[in-house]
Amino acid sequence: MTQRPSLFSPCQIGRFHLSHRERAGPSSVYRYCPRSVGILTSFPFLFVVCLGRRVVLAPVTRCRAIDGIPLPAHVEYYTQRATDGGFLISEGTVISPTGAGFPRCPGIYTREQIDAWKKVVDAVHAKGSIIFCQLWHVGRASNQIYQPGGTAVPISSTDKPVSGRWKILMPDGKYGSFARPRRLAISEIPVIVQHYRQAALNAIEAGFDGVEIHGAHGYLIDQFLKDGINDRTDAYGGSLQNRCRFLMEVTRAVTSAVGPERVAVRLSPAIDHLDAYDSDPRRLGLTVIEQLNALQRESGERLAYLHVTQPRYVAYGQTESGLQGSAEEESQMMRALREAYNGSFMCSGGFTQELAVAAVEQGDADLVSFGRLFISNPDLVERFKLGARLNRYVRATFYTADPVVGYTDYPFLGQQQRARL
Known part of the structure; x- marks a missing residue:
């Protein structure tokens, strides 16, 4: 009888070149592990690399970089x-000077940034x-203060601003308003695609094992995907196929540069x-997956994984009372996406250990x-x-500049046990 997988069982998610094997030394990362049991047991990563468990650090914005x-605090x-x-997975890492919308976010578009990330x-x-x-x-989730020269207008699929329902975190720690964006011209879009491609190359140069294209949470790519934002009437708007075009162009450019x-x-x-917002999120998700599956068939290679945020995700500035969708609706949609995608599937969004165990099992x-x-x-x-x-986490320190408090000073279990003696 085959055992069900769990958080500690092996899990394979593609094919991988062990570029840092010699530096890292012997590790369970380098053993091939067929799927077996446990959310905290190993997962064969990228066809030949074995992750030690199915628990992943999500990309969480922490606002501790300078320029x-x-x-060293990041290390x-x-x-x-x-x-x-x-x-x-690293925190969101900006691909170009126009990409920022938070204070003190790291980038991956200059030599100094690449060299600093290499240490991490x-x-x-x-x-x-x-x-x-x-x-x-x-994209439009920005303010002029974060743009080149402190005066440039943020770019987007649209010229509609983020509504007053949402506020942007400013460099002084207070909340302000999002700027009205500038709609990208068709002729500008290939430049942005190239920025993603170059950022991926820079990340690999820094030693990262791969890249995750952030197409979620209302940022630039999501501003093309969602019909609640995208009001274009050209090849990048209207139909689902058109709204997916920018994401697929970015994905093709990045995979051609560093490998699927x-x-x-x-x-x-x-x-x-x-x-x-999207009027039919299930159909949107399935359409994107259909196109990603087609890309994988064309290349003969699988992507590393697909990472999907569940509807119970809680954004900054929200509380748990604002969770979206019923548990049954959520599970049905996520299961449909999981079944449709031909590859390794990662979930995120308010998981507890118990919920994670259930999802994997x-x-x-x-x-x-x-x-x-x-x-x-x-x-x-x-x-x-x-x-x-x-x-317990302290939400007030999530986005502060302090390189220690709320960042590297949370105690380890051993420290707490010794303190009780």
Whole structure:
């Protein structure tokens, strides 16, 4: 009788070149592991690499960089959360000077940024973990203060601004208004696609094992996908095929540059963050998946994984009372997406250990990413294994500039146990 997978069982998600094997040394990352049991047991990553478990650090914005450059604190933060056989996804990393919409976000478009990220990646690899870089452009979810010269207008699929329902975090820690964006001309879109391609190449140069294209949560790619935002009448608007065009052009450009096995895509078809509504999110998700499957067939290679945020995702500025959709609606839609996608499937969005165990054991996900729980529990994997109590996160420190408080000072389980003696 075949055992059901769990959070600790093997999981394979593509094909992978072990470029850092010699630096990292022996690790469960490099063993081939067929699918078996446990959410905290291993998962064969990219056809030949075995992740030590199905628990993933989600890409969570932390606002600690200076001038877009990761700091020594970033090295500590990521290595705290790295484990032998683990898998981390970086915070959203800006692909170009026009892509920022948060204070102190890192980028991957200058030599200084690449070199700084290399220090992070090397330290993570030394602990035996794999790390992907999330490629991010916020589009209209910005303000002139974050744009080149502090005066440029943010770009988008539309010229409609984010509504007053939402506020943008400003450099002084207060909340302000989003700027009215400028609609991209068709002639400008290939330039943005090239920015994604170059950012992917830069990430690989920095040593990242792959990249995740951020196509979710109301940011630039999502602004093309969702009909609640995209009001274009050209080849990038109107029909579902047209609204998917920008995402697919970006994905093709990135996969051609670094290889499909090093590329993942993140989607959130049912999330209305930053007014990113769609009239038929299920159909949108299935249409994107159909096109990603076709891309995989054309190349003969699978993407690394598809990462989908569930409707219970809670955005910054929201509370748990604002969760979207019923549990049954959520599970039906996610199961349909899971069944449609030909490849490894990662879920995120307010998961507890119990919910993650259920998702993996029921076959609804191959991997589960955790954001807030990983923020406050750098040793989350160990706590899950032991059934230990979790640290509570402090939301007020999520986006502050302090390189220690709320960033690298959450206690490890061993520290707490010694303190009780």
